[in-house]
Amino acid sequence: MSEHLQKKAKTVSLWGGRFTGKVDPLMEKFNASISFDKRMAQADVVGSQAYAKALCRSGIITEHERDALVNGLQQVGEEWKNGTFEISPRDEDIHTANERRLTEIIGSDIGGKLHTGRSRNDQVATDIRIWLRDEARILLNILKELIKCFVDRATKEIDVLMPGYTHLQRAQPIRWSHWLLSYAFYFKADYERLEQLISRCNQLPLGSGALAGNPFTVDREFIAQELGFEGVVPNSLYGVGDRDFIAEFLFWSSLTMCHLSRWAEDLIIYSTAEFNFVVLADAYSTGSSLMPQKKNSDSLELIRGKSGRVFGDMTGFLMTLKGLPSTYNKDLQEDKEPLFDAYDTLHGVLQIATGVLATLTIKKENMLKALSPDMLATDLAEYLVRKGVPFRETHNIAGRAVRLAEERGCGMNELKLEDFQNLHHLFTEDVYDIFKYEKSVENRNAIGGTSRKTVEGQITLLENWLA
Incomplete structure (x- = not known):
């Protein structure tokens, strides 16, 4: 590819033909999302590869062009994987960045055909569904490890008795294992809700165009099969405008964090000198900068504290959604940061919770003495x-x-x-x-x-x- 074409590919916006004036640099920065949506790079690559194949099946591009697009996109994906992808100052989002780099690799004559009939509206809706579907499955595995830890401890410590509480007042004797399993069932319900959420998320919007549908009779069911979707979003307006699956994930995250926070609060109380039922491992505790005797349950306090952060992600995004007119609006760019933040928080918290539980020491004699x-x-x-x-x-x-x-x-x-x-x-x-x-x-x-x-x-x- 000539130096002139490379330079041109780096400077032309996907939407620039309509505009003659320059965009305010501050507006360019304000409009850009590449700093956070780049984590969808692989989803964007595979989605584009499937779309290239669909264009070929529809006769819009040749098999040679299809192969060039698929192979070029593969190279783009590899650059993201090995950390060599260079983001250009004019890459406003992951879609712009990937298409710009693809065109640099295979030229604009072929690279420019990839977006035929496609809009960033249905493209981003597809990318984010792919990303969430795949990443949520990782959360399922981590959550299952936490549940297994509860079950393992309950099995080993079934003979330990402790007070059961209502209103934080001693109520009736129970087994420590019974308390452990109560949370195992909370998290089992969370696991099942996330499974159901993944299924609802795993529907293909690609082929919806900007809002009115695709004019080139692309086989959307073929694309869905290529990308591992369970079905096709049946309405193009809904396809580009729907973010309920993100709102649902944020609710799921909030509810799961609520359960984690309640569990953490129980253990924080049980670890105090007044109760002295449990002792956290040093690996999940910190000390005081002033009081040498202190052993603080900071891991649990952070779990409890981060629940508020995730609740904020959910409520903030719902406020974004509630006033939008139908189909795509730029406000929907605000879906990713709360989604990614909630995901990252859950990804870390679930693993910390498993570590805390696996290394926890119980004081069964003190639990027994607390019965009256x-x-x-x-x-x-x-x-x-x-x-x-x-x-x-x-x-x-x-x-x-x-x-x-x-x-x-x-x-x-x-x-x-x-x-x-x-x-x-x-x-x-x-x-x-x-x-x-x-x-x-x-x-x-x-x-x-x-x-x-x-x-x-x-x-x-x-x-x-x-x-």
Whole structure:
């Protein structure tokens, strides 16, 4: 290619024919997206290769031209992979950059045919779907590793008992494994939502043109098959204007971060000296610049903090979407930065969470010591239920027993038999059998409960799902 053609390829905009005046340099910078959308380089390359093949099938270009385009694009992709691609100051986005470089490699006579019937509107919609579909599958793998870590710990530590909480008040005894598995099921639901999201995202918009469709009868189903899409977006206006899949991913990211944040908050509390149930590994903790004794759970605090960042990505983008007229508007360029930020945050956080959980040390003796007889007040009420007394009545009786123990400054298990019999005549000596934490836990034996059998059932369910 001549030096003149190379220079021309580097300076002409894709849309420049309509304009005679120069664009304000500040506007060029304001308009550009190459600094962040370059991460879609490979998606843009493969999308363009598939489109070149479709143009050939439609008779718009020859097989020789198709091969030149496909091979030239392959070289562009390799340059991105090995870090030798040089971005030009006039490359306003990844599409401009790739087509400019393609034309430098194979010449404008052939390179200029690639965009026939195609708009950057359907091109970017395709690229971003390819990128999100492929990257979201990576998140699925990382998320599954986190879930597996929960299941592995639950299996190994099934005999550890701890207080269960409501309103952050000690409520009833549960298994530590039961608490672990509760989050495993949160993340399993997140995994399944992301799978469903990928399927909805994996629909081809290419062939929609700028908004009205493609005039060259390109075989869109062929393009979809080439690119691994599950189907074709059936309406061209919808094809170029839809970003619901990004909004949905941002919601998914926010909800998943919400679950991660709640899990982190539990562990932050459990790691305090007041609870002292768990100890974070040094690898996921930091110290204080002033207080030598401090060991801060910064990994967990950052997980909790970054949830707000991801929520902001979602709400900001929804505000961008809500006022747009139909089809493509430049505002949609604002879809990528929140998408990439949320993705990068989840990609890191899920791996940190797995590391924290895998290296966590539990203090089962402290968990056991935190159990107290008053946590068995419900068991006391259920004792009378089994003897035919209505629960509403037994609830009141158990509450009076709790109050009596508090007044006497003793545990409920230290009340005398006559104290219980003064509350109800059906109390007998076997009432003291209820003050056994293991028995209380084992009584919760319906599906989903905290007994050993039901917890093992949860583990089996998750293991089968993971397999």
